[in-house]
Amino acid sequence: MVIRQSKHFNLQQICDSGQCFRMERVSENCYRVIAFGRSLEILQEGEQCTFFCTPHEFEEIWNDYFDLETDYQSYIEEINPNDSYLLAAAEWGSGIRILRQDxxxxxxxxxxxxxxxxxxxxxxxxxxxxxxxxxxxxxxxxxxxxxxxxxxxxxxxxxxxxxxxxxxxxxxxxxxxxxxxxxxxxxxxxxxxxxxxxxxxxxxxxxxxxxxxxxxxxxALHHLQAFPIDTHISQALQKHYKRGFPNRRYKGMQGVMQQYIFYYELTGDHEKRHM
Missing domain, CATH: 1.10.340.30 (Hypothetical protein; domain 2)
Structure with a gap:
């Protein structure tokens, strides 16, 4: 097994973020993900995660898969301090990472x-x-x-x-x-x-x-400038970004912001906070 301390890494948020369909909760703090022909169980207690695999498999597959070497705090710090909606979305889904999938x-x-x-x-x-x-x-x-x-x-x-x-x-x-x-x-x-x-x-x-x-x-390709627009994102853009999403400000990280918005729209209390 491999034990790692990771900030901005929340298995529940990743599981529910709509980017991965072969990840499930198996007990209160334990999740299972199937990828690249392997099945992995992970136990999360706060910022500590136990990956039930060999150190070799962790380095070969899972460290990269979960994008664990990237500092997501640096993305959050780029958010416009006057954009209360995006700040709230990032706070709500601050444990999301963009997975590197097949x-x-x-x-x-x-x-x-x-x-x-x-x-x-x-x-x-x-x-x-x-x-x-x-x-x-x-x-x-x-x-x-x-x-x-x-x-x-x-x-x-x-x-x-x-x-x-x-x-x-x-x-x-x-x-x-x-x-x-x-x-x-x-x-x-x-x-x-x-x-x-x-x-x-x-x-x-x-x-x-x-x-x-x-x-x-x-x-899959980890092109973080991609910004998928579905019905949830479209509604958020119409409500909060009538002139369009500020792509220039978030160049090269639009996809991270998209995930914060998508997860917030899907699960958050944005209706109460952003009437």
């Missing part, structure tokens, strides 16, 4: 996320993994399923994933898997592109629009 998994997950809510997205992805993923046993003895590789899903028909409750999104995931396997889309190349070019390539995928492309850029 590109293919994020493409498929955010295709599934369209016109969907978080609980249902989680269930759809669970169904997908249990049906087409590989069964494995975690270090704690739990059974889990890996996220299915594109090769597995490329063999399917357009509507086959409706059995996993994906509905009309089934064809989006299947066709995207086919385009990746055929070489029409090169994920390795996308990983090395700057934000604007990566987004342009992602928009070529069947079913990927502006919001989904930005989610993939932010949560």
């Amino acid at each position: 590109l293919w998994e994020m493409i498929a997950s955010f295709l599934i996320s369209q016109q969907n809510h978080i609980t249902r997205i989680r269930k759809c992805i669970q169904n997908l993994c249990e049906t087409y993923g590989e069964e494995r046993t975690g270090d704690s003895g739990n059974t889990f399923y890996t996220f299915p590789e594109p090769e597995k899903l490329a063999e399917l028909g357009d509507d086959d994933l409706k059995a996993c409750n994906l509905g009309y999104r089934s064809k989006y995931v299947v066709r995207t898997a086919k385009s990746i396997v055929s070489g029409e889309v090169d994920l390795d190349a996308i990983r090395h592109l700057p934000y604007a070019k990566a987004k342009k390539e992602l928009l070529k995928l069947f079913g990927v629009g502006e919001k989904v492309a930005d989610c993939i850029c932010l949560f």
Whole structure:
């Protein structure tokens, strides 16, 4: 196991922030996340976190995955002191970090996320993994399923994933898997592109629009200038940023601010504090 002290790191907030759909609470202070073919349990008590994995696995996967080397206080300090709304949002979700997740998994997950809510997205992805993923046993003895590789899903028909409750999104995931396997889309190349070019390539995928492309850029490629706009963010912009979000002030960290706003809109008491 590995024990770390981390400021601005809150597992509950990360779990509920809408960026990761394979993370769950297993007991009061313990969370489990499945990523990169591994299952990890983490116990959090205040700023102390116990990662139940080897030091090698922690350094190889989880330190980077949770973006633990980044000083998020520096982002919070950049917030305009006159922007009471964003200050409140950052205070409310100050334990959120932008995860560094698998590109293919994020493409498929955010295709599934369209016109969907978080609980249902989680269930759809669970169904997908249990049906087409590989069964494995975690270090704690739990059974889990890996996220299915594109090769597995490329063999399917357009509507086959409706059995996993994906509905009309089934064809989006299947066709995207086919385009990746055929070489029409090169994920390795996308990983090395700057934000604007990566987004342009992602928009070529069947079913990927502006919001989904930005989610993939932010949560898989760690392009922090991506600012996904869904209904929650759109409502916040209309109410608090009628002239548009001040991108210039937050250049290179817009995605961090987006997560503070999204989480605040989803879970916060903003209605009372910002009437």
